[in-house]
Amino acid sequence: MWSIAPFPALLRGAPFPALLRVGVAKVRGMSLPDVVTEAGRAGVAALLADPSRAVLALDFDGTLAPIVPDPRDARAHPRALPALARLAPRLGGIAVITGRPAADAVRYGGFEGASGLEGLTVLGAYGAERWDAADGAVRAPEPPPGVAAVRAELPSLLERLGAPEGTWTEDKGRAVAVHTRRTASPEAAFALLREPLYALAERHGLMVEPGRLVLELRPPGADKGSALRGFVRERGAGVVAYGGDDLGDVAAYDAVEALRGEGVPGLLLYAAPDAAAERVPELTFRADVTVPGPAGLMAFLTELAERL
Numbered sequence: 001m002w003s004i005a006p007f008p009a010l011l012r013g014a015p016f017p018a019l020l021r022v023g024v025a026k027v028r029g030m031s032l033p034d035v036v037t038e039a040g041r042a043g044v045a046a047l048l049a050d051p052s053r054a055v056l057a058l059d060f061d062g063t064l065a066p067i068v069p070d071p072r073d074a075r076a077h078p079r080a081l082p083a084l085a086r087l088a089p090r091l092g093g094i095a096v097i098t099g100r101p102a103a104d105a106v107r108y109g110g111f112e113g114a115s116g117l118e119g120l121t122v123l124g125a126y127g128a129e130r131w132d133a134a135d136g137a138v139r140a141p142e143p144p145p146g147v148a149a150v151r152a153e154l155p156s157l158l159e160r161l162g163a164p165e166g167t168w169t170e171d172k173g174r175a176v177a178v179h180t181r182r183t184a185s186p187e188a189a190f191a192l193l194r195e196p197l198y199a200l201a202e203r204h205g206l207m208v209e210p211g212r213l214v215l216e217l218r219p220p221g222a223d224k225g226s227a228l229r230g231f232v233r234e235r236g237a238g239v240v241a242y243g244g245d246d247l248g249d250v251a252a253y254d255a256v257e258a259l260r261g262e263g264v265p266g267l268l269l270y271a272a273p274d275a276a277a278e279r280v281p282e283l284t285f286r287a288d289v290t291v292p293g294p295a296g297l298m299a300f301l302t303e304l305a306e307r308l
């Protein structure tokens with residue numbers, strides 16, 4: 001039976017044990033978090049009926065990998081690779097769609113040479129970069145000149161603004177991301193830097209991708225929605241499931257909803273952050289399934305693999 005929607009508790013900032021109590025239903029002897037929408041139930045039914053026509057796409061940080069203070073320490077959740085490897089032979093394709101450079105996601109995810117994931121695709125830099133396990137090659141176009149200009153100006157700008165200790169710049173090659181998670185007041189630091197970084201990006205023809213305590217200055221022209229649509233088209237998929245946790249994933253949610261409008265059933269998964277301040281309303285209200293972070297998502301995917 002499908003029952004109570006978990007997100008009212010989520011919005012009140014309820015702790016996850018409470019969320020789990022209201023959000024888990026027993027389905028044919030196995031527990032799966034509730035699918036709270038009709039469209040989501042249609043997506044699950046279509047996926048279970050014909051998994052070979054389904055693609056599964058997942059974001060990396062906060063979805064496949066738990067959030068950690070230093071982005072260089074991010075690693076896939078211990079249950080991630082086993083769950084994906086069980087799903088892979090049954091599905092039409094699995095992709096990781098991330099704001100990370102493709103090579104970083106492959107390294108931090110441990111995807112290279114992973115048993116059972118020989119068909120995995122990683123679409124990095126919001127789809128501008130690509131890695132396929134099949135040949136191990138990364139395809140990454142040259143960044144536009146604005147990125148070098150921003151890289152050069154950023155240190156003096158941060159100094160002028162009095163960016164607090166702990167502010168950290170991640171050089172992503174095609175983009176530069178300024179993180180505030182390791183400052184004493186991450187939200188206050190984020191607010192301080194927000195407008196000046198938007199202005200800097202605009203001066204150099206870049207856009208700002210805001211995320212979980214990060215402001216990324218990157219080239220426009222790619223987003224996770226286009227990346228997902230391209231992957232669905234490439235695999236000739238008739239069902240799509242997407243899981244994410246952050247603002248950058250909203251474009252992929254849009255793509256799934258647009259595909260539904262074209263008759264392709266879809267499932268929207270939200271790996272909701274533990275910290276209420278980091279939850280994204282656009283995902284909270286639209287998700288078909290809300291689970292507590294990467295651990296919850298891996299439990300869901302493992303159950304899904306069982307049912308397949």
Ligand SMILES: O=P(O)(O)OC[C@H]1O[C@H](O[C@H]2O[C@H](CO)[C@@H](O)[C@H](O)[C@H]2O)[C@H](O)[C@@H](O)[C@@H]1O
Nearest residue numbers: 060061067068069071074098099100181212214
């Ligand atoms: O699209 P994603 O795979 O979700 O990547 C989004 C950004 O993730 C990383 O930052 C986030 O995760 C860090 C590690 O857990 C955390 O410290 C940080 O606060 C988060 O914002 C990554 O560093 C960025 O480059 C990605 O764009």
